[in-house]
Amino acid sequence: MQDxxxxxAASHAILEAGRRMDRxxxxxxxxxxxxxxxxxxxxxxxxxGRHKGFLDAAGVMQVDLAARPLDSNARPSAETxxxxxxxxxxxxxxxxxxxxxxxxxxxxxxxxDTLTLAGYxxxxxxxxxxxxxxxxxxPVLDNDQDIPxxxxxxxxxxxxxxxxxxxxxxxGHGVYVWAADMPAALARLEAFEFMLDCELALRRxxx
Amino acid sequence: MQDxxxxxAASHAILEAGRRMDRxxxxxxxxxxxxxxxxxxxxxxxxxGRHKGFLDAAGVMQVDLAARPLDSNARPSAETxxxxxxxxxxxxxxxxxxxxxxxxxxxxxxxxDTLTLAGYxxxxxxxxxxxxxxxxxxPVLDNDQDIPxxxxxxxxxxxxxxxxxxxxxxxGHGVYVWAADMPAALARLEAFEFMLDCELALRRxxx
Amino acid sequence: MQDxxxxxAASHAILEAGRRMDRxxxxxxxxxxxxxxxxxxxxxxxxxGRHKGFLDAAGVMQVDLAARPLDSNARPSAETxxxxxxxxxxxxxxxxxxxxxxxxxxxxxxxxDTLTLAGYxxxxxxxxxxxxxxxxxxPVLDNDQDIPxxxxxxxxxxxxxxxxxxxxxxxGHGVYVWAADMPAALARLEAFEFMLDCELALRRxxx
Amino acid sequence: MQDxxxxxAASHAILEAGRRMDRxxxxxxxxxxxxxxxxxxxxxxxxxGRHKGFLDAAGVMQVDLAARPLDSNARPSAETxxxxxxxxxxxxxxxxxxxxxxxxxxxxxxxxDTLTLAGYxxxxxxxxxxxxxxxxxxPVLDNDQDIPxxxxxxxxxxxxxxxxxxxxxxxGHGVYVWAADMPAALARLEAFEFMLDCELALRRxxx
Numbered sequence: 166m167q168d169x170x171x172x173x174a175a176s177h178a179i180l181e182a183g184r185r186m187d188r189x190x191x192x193x194x195x196x197x198x199x200x201x202x203x204x205x206x207x208x209x210x211x212x213x214g215r216h217k218g219f220l221d222a223a224g225v226m227q228v229d230l231a232a233r234p235l236d237s238n239a240r241p242s243a244e245t246x247x248x249x250x251x252x253x254x255x256x257x258x259x260x261x262x263x264x265x266x267x268x269x270x271x272x273x274x275x276x277x278d279t280l281t282l283a284g285y286x287x288x289x290x291x292x293x294x295x296x297x298x299x300x301x302x303x304p305v306l307d308n309d310q311d312i313p314x315x316x317x318x319x320x321x322x323x324x325x326x327x328x329x330x331x332x333x334x335x336x337g338h339g340v341y342v343w344a345a346d347m348p349a350a351l352a353r354l355e356a357f358e359f360m361l362d363c364e365l366a367l368r369r370x371x372x
Numbered sequence: 373m374q375d376x377x378x379x380x381a382a383s384h385a386i387l388e389a390g391r392r393m394d395r396x397x398x399x400x401x402x403x404x405x406x407x408x409x410x411x412x413x414x415x416x417x418x419x420x421g422r423h424k425g426f427l428d429a430a431g432v433m434q435v436d437l438a439a440r441p442l443d444s445n446a447r448p449s450a451e452t453x454x455x456x457x458x459x460x461x462x463x464x465x466x467x468x469x470x471x472x473x474x475x476x477x478x479x480x481x482x483x484x485d486t487l488t489l490a491g492y493x494x495x496x497x498x499x500x501x502x503x504x505x506x507x508x509x510x511p512v513l514d515n516d517q518d519i520p521x522x523x524x525x526x527x528x529x530x531x532x533x534x535x536x537x538x539x540x541x542x543x544g545h546g547v548y549v550w551a552a553d554m555p556a557a558l559a560r561l562e563a564f565e566f567m568l569d570c571e572l573a574l575r576r577x578x579x
Numbered sequence: 580m581q582d583x584x585x586x587x588a589a590s591h592a593i594l595e596a597g598r599r600m601d602r603x604x605x606x607x608x609x610x611x612x613x614x615x616x617x618x619x620x621x622x623x624x625x626x627x628g629r630h631k632g633f634l635d636a637a638g639v640m641q642v643d644l645a646a647r648p649l650d651s652n653a654r655p656s657a658e659t660x661x662x663x664x665x666x667x668x669x670x671x672x673x674x675x676x677x678x679x680x681x682x683x684x685x686x687x688x689x690x691x692d693t694l695t696l697a698g699y700x701x702x703x704x705x706x707x708x709x710x711x712x713x714x715x716x717x718p719v720l721d722n723d724q725d726i727p728x729x730x731x732x733x734x735x736x737x738x739x740x741x742x743x744x745x746x747x748x749x750x751g752h753g754v755y756v757w758a759a760d761m762p763a764a765l766a767r768l769e770a771f772e773f774m775l776d777c778e779l780a781l782r783r784x785x786x
Numbered sequence: 787m788q789d790x791x792x793x794x795a796a797s798h799a800i801l802e803a804g805r806r807m808d809r810x811x812x813x814x815x816x817x818x819x820x821x822x823x824x825x826x827x828x829x830x831x832x833x834x835g836r837h838k839g840f841l842d843a844a845g846v847m848q849v850d851l852a853a854r855p856l857d858s859n860a861r862p863s864a865e866t867x868x869x870x871x872x873x874x875x876x877x878x879x880x881x882x883x884x885x886x887x888x889x890x891x892x893x894x895x896x897x898x899d900t901l902t903l904a905g906y907x908x909x910x911x912x913x914x915x916x917x918x919x920x921x922x923x924x925p926v927l928d929n930d931q932d933i934p935x936x937x938x939x940x941x942x943x944x945x946x947x948x949x950x951x952x953x954x955x956x957x958g959h960g961v962y963v964w965a966a967d968m969p970a971a972l973a974r975l976e977a978f979e980f981m982l983d984c985e986l987a988l989r990r991x992x993x
Contacts, residue, residue: 369783
């Protein structure tokens with residue numbers, strides 16, 4: 166018989182990530198969600214409707230890669246389908262974060278269907294970019310409460326790209342990033358949010 | 373004989389809410405106030421003139437829904453009448469928060485008699501809105517040191533609305549929000565302040 | 580024989596005020612200073628050259644109202660003369676704070692010889708103002724490394740005023756506020772900095 | 787036989803500096819690095835690829851002034867060469883910090899080959915400047931992943947200056963500062979970042 170309890174290390178990583186994201190104001194109200202891959206078809210993810218800065222172990226549940234609950238009748242967060250889409254498409258992804266910052270919300274509202282980041286040392290946090298001279302075109306998707314339709318649109322965008330950056334924006338809603346494990350995912354989120362803060366500041370100064 | 377002591381859970385919820393609001397800079401000086409409904413005609417609310425980030429149990433008192441002190445000769449905060457107005461009008465309201473942020477102060481000074489929020493995922497934090505496509509028109513009231521007159525104006529505005537959003541702004545003064553309980557009220561305040569921060573940022577970027 | 584040790588309550592109030600000001604970024608590097616009146620001619624004040632966010636009791640010394648060290652050969656901070664000028668002029672002043680915020684620095688550089696604050700609920704934190712409708716004209720002084728000359732200029736400004744607000748700005752340098760005791764001085768500083776943040780935000784938004 | 791273990795005081799100073807810089811958002815992702823001079827040809831410095839806000843003693847290594855690892859096969863951070871360049875050129879330098887703030891990133895992108903700071907009280911944190919009336923021209927260097935080439939450019943800039951300010955900016959990348967010891971280096975970094983925040987704010991307000 167399979168043990169389906171969530172490993173304490175995974176649970177701990179999710180709780181600590183929530184507290185860190187809260188410290189920066191990236192998970193206001195009940196926004197944001199956080200997941201860790203537990204196995205080929207098993208993901209630990211934050212439940213719906215909880216504040217991510219004050220999570221306890223009961224705030225984490227398990228789903229399969231089709232976003233179906235594994236261990237309870239708990240309702241997964243609506244955006245669980247987007248996390249699972251990341252894990253299905255990228256076998257190397259071990260953790261995924263959805264943050265909801267002011268900069269991501271505002272810039273995604275001002276952007277077209279991509280947001281271009283260039284000239285930042287922190288672009289080194291994105292894989293496959295040897296130097297800070299690189300340019301990254303981050304996909305920006307229109308918000309949609311129909312998550313399967315939104316995920317299909319994400320996949321359509323990925324299909325068109327030669328190199329897929331490990332993150333995207335949803336308009337008026339926030340950012341998704343992923344990496345091999347939680348520390349790497351958090352570092353990538355910090356790098357991403359930092360560049361978004363810079364972009365917002367650059368658009369505020371007098372020309 | 374009725375026990376009129378404040379339940380520890382209510383007192384604790386008020387103190388913790390004050391610390392959280394202080395962390396975000398929403399209760400500068402002695403601004404802001406915080407209340408919890410204790411019964412049909414009984415409310416626990418912060419006293420006048422204390423810093424809401426450093427409250428202890430002695431900083432909380434009880435009033436009836438007409439804003440009269442129940443348990444002491446302590447002076448209630450001037451704005452107690454606004455809290456009681458919320459509890460009288462909305463039987464489902466269990467907690468109310470008045471925050472005093474820079475964004476709320478500045479935007480209420482720039483606004484007319486409503487502030488319109490649209491296109492934010494976090495509008496889901498407002499009841500009766502099925503999707504992020506909804507638009508919420510938040511009432512903005514002129515500041516008035518005569519609280520009964522201000523409360524009468526609030527009620528006049530509510531009377532004109534088909535759906536009443538669970539919050540309003542007072543010009544140059546801050547925001548009021550309410551919800552069924554304190555965690556829900558805090559989440560709603562965070563959602564509201566987040567959208568105000570976004571609105572302020574949007575007005576700062578170059579067109 | 581007179582006991583000249585600093586009362587622990589006074590020392591504690593100064594240390595805690597430093598930590599609070601550091602939390603908001605108002606005492607960068609070794610900027611800022613903090614004092615408490617101990618008697619008719621005796622003031623406890625932070626020493627020169629220490630970080631105000633990491634003070635211990637050894638970081639506080641005593642001076643008389645002429646800014647002469649009372650209890651050691653420690654060098655008082657250059658701005659001690661400004662604190663003493665406040666205590667000499669206002670017998671009711673029990674604590675004084677000099678903060679060094681971005682908003683105060685930037686606004687004082689943009690201002691003429693006064694900065695006018697109007698329409699803020701938090702103006703209630705300034706004495707003698709019955710309502711938020713009041714207007715306060717805060718003096719702005721040119722910075723001067725010659726502190727006696729700067730203090731003489733402060734006194735010349737005070738001499739011209741019918742009502743003296745309990746604070747002033749030094750251009751490119753920061754804010755001074757005072758009140759009857761430390762909690763009241765901190766509350767007044769928070770109110771002042773809040774309104775400066777609002778003023779800065781108002782000048783950033785599109786007309 | 788020489789004891790090559792890192793003195794606990796040096797390790798502690800580096801760890802605490804990392805936490806402080808993280809608190810202000812100056813070391814996002816794995817950005818930033820921190821060093822202390824241990825002897826004439828020996829420097830303790832943060833390793834590559836770690837988050838500077840969560841360092842433990844294992845996150846610190848030793849190099850000689852040519853940036854060669856002394857005590858392990860650990861990979862030094864790429865920018866170690868810039869720290870060593872500071873210690874080689876300035877015998878009085880005891881600690882060096884590289885921060886990666888939004889203000890430094892944005893302003894260095896907008897600047898030419900120098901950024902001029904003038905009129906700030908906190909310029910007193912820079913040596914050799916008797917008053918706040920002084921002007922400091924901070925060098926701004928183009929970013930370069932070839933660190934020896936970048937360091938050569940830094941030295942070329944220093945060779946042209948009558949007085950060398952204890953800091954410089956790398957475009958899109960951040961700030962380097964140094965001082966006699968860690969508390970002085972942190973104070974100088976805070977002063978520098980404060981003035982950069984002011985510069986950014988000044989460029990945002992309406993003329």
